[in-house]
Amino acid sequence: MISFAQLLNEDKNTHLEHLEDEIINNGLTGAKTSVRFLNSLKDMLNGVGKGSTNVTVKWDGAPAVFAGQNPENGKFFVATKSLFNKTPKINYTNADIASNHGSGGLSDKLIVALKHLPKLGMKGIFQGDIMFTKEDLVEEEIDGVKSVVFTPNTITYAVPADSKLASTIRKASIGVVWHTAYSGKTIAGLKASFGVDSSKFKTTKNVWSEDAGVKNVSKVAGLSKSDTKSLSAKINQIKGAIKKAGKFFDVLKREQTTLSLGGQLKIFFNSKIREGIKLSDVKNLVKDFDKYYIDRMTKEIAGKKSDKGKEKYQKMLKDSNKELKRYKNEIYFAFATYLAIRDAKMIVVDQLNKIQGIGTFLKTPDGFKVTAPEGYVAINAKSGKAIKLVDRLGFSYANFTLAKDWVKG
Numbered sequence: 001m002i003s004f005a006q007l008l009n010e011d012k013n014t015h016l017e018h019l020e021d022e023i024i025n026n027g028l029t030g031a032k033t034s035v036r037f038l039n040s041l042k043d044m045l046n047g048v049g050k051g052s053t054n055v056t057v058k059w060d061g062a063p064a065v066f067a068g069q070n071p072e073n074g075k076f077f078v079a080t081k082s083l084f085n086k087t088p089k090i091n092y093t094n095a096d097i098a099s100n101h102g103s104g105g106l107s108d109k110l111i112v113a114l115k116h117l118p119k120l121g122m123k124g125i126f127q128g129d130i131m132f133t134k135e136d137l138v139e140e141e142i143d144g145v146k147s148v149v150f151t152p153n154t155i156t157y158a159v160p161a162d163s164k165l166a167s168t169i170r171k172a173s174i175g176v177v178w179h180t181a182y183s184g185k186t187i188a189g190l191k192a193s194f195g196v197d198s199s200k201f202k203t204t205k206n207v208w209s210e211d212a213g214v215k216n217v218s219k220v221a222g223l224s225k226s227d228t229k230s231l232s233a234k235i236n237q238i239k240g241a242i243k244k245a246g247k248f249f250d251v252l253k254r255e256q257t258t259l260s261l262g263g264q265l266k267i268f269f270n271s272k273i274r275e276g277i278k279l280s281d282v283k284n285l286v287k288d289f290d291k292y293y294i295d296r297m298t299k300e301i302a303g304k305k306s307d308k309g310k311e312k313y314q315k316m317l318k319d320s321n322k323e324l325k326r327y328k329n330e331i332y333f334a335f336a337t338y339l340a341i342r343d344a345k346m347i348v349v350d351q352l353n354k355i356q357g358i359g360t361f362l363k364t365p366d367g368f369k370v371t372a373p374e375g376y377v378a379i380n381a382k383s384g385k386a387i388k389l390v391d392r393l394g395f396s397y398a399n400f401t402l403a404k405d406w407v408k409g
Helices: 004-012 019-045 094-101 105-120 164-171 217-221 225-254 261-274 282-302 307-326 328-352 392-401
Strands: 053-058 064-069 076-079 125-133 138-142 145-150 155-160 174-183 191-194 207-211 359-364 367-370 375-380 386-389
Touching: 019 053, 019 217, 019 225, 019 261, 019 328, 019 375, 019 386, 053 386, 064 105, 064 174, 076 105, 094 105, 105 125, 105 174, 105 207, 145 164, 155 164, 217 328, 225 261, 225 328, 261 282, 261 307, 282 307, 282 328, 307 328, 328 375, 328 386
Parallel strands: 174 207
Antiparallel strands: 053 375, 064 076, 064 125, 125 174, 138 145, 145 155, 155 359, 174 191, 359 367, 375 386
């Protein structure tokens, strides 16, 4: 279980973190955590171990919705992530929704949620992603198959129109995929547990309700001997690189601000993803980051009007340059660790993508393009720590670049 405060902090920090970003967020400890996750995922895919890691599918729904009984008064409510505000926005009535969220797309969806989600008979508070409301459902022909289609965010989901599932979805007023459960005596004291068993909810034709859990993974997405060997070799490569980069990991962790080395390294990697660039050449990548960081800080200094403001960032640049030179060798292996963790993660993701589910597509100017699910979430059964496993050149690139239809709240 993780505390509400921890979850709030993570949520403000762009939700769940990518596995490879653990080395930036948590230094050497994060690097070792990544290795443990990869080993446990390998065991899970091979059907061995004691279930130390669970996996859920990361559905690309939006907006997020919270629903259940407020433990402080027993009343049913719905909310967005503004439930996490210093003054929580909790909606018990349509009037509350109008007061807290105004009118329009988000409010319309919350009104539907408030009307129908109580029919599920929830015990506790749950978080999920809204996949559709009635007006989002359309019928289109995709790859020659007439389908019921909905696009809550970046990915388009398609269900054959003549299927039993399509009939169920058509009858529903709202569709939600649940992934997190909460417990506690107060809103401020809630604790979160990743993973929800939606089979415990009551059924109603008005709600298409699913959970994100993946069951019997090894039977449908097990590793071959060759894949096991490749993943094991990659994990060993990561361990070797970690030993040679250890000191620099803690430099990245030491200061977590936007303009710190760690903060800028994250932005640098994301900028490459936005450009659709596959990162592979470690030596050139280190050079690119060195130039990127100097240019970014020089621009920041030039933008300050006062001498005092300039001096602050000049000192930051000077100190960072010293560390970039001091840890030149360690930086190389830190970058090598990052890429190796990404490569190992993709071996796992490619296996998990074999699990069949609802068709997933990207809507492009040239039509629909088949794509994998958004990704997956790996959850440590003991600590409750969760990280996301996403093909960043696939989904993340599309998420950065494709137009969105949903209304943010």
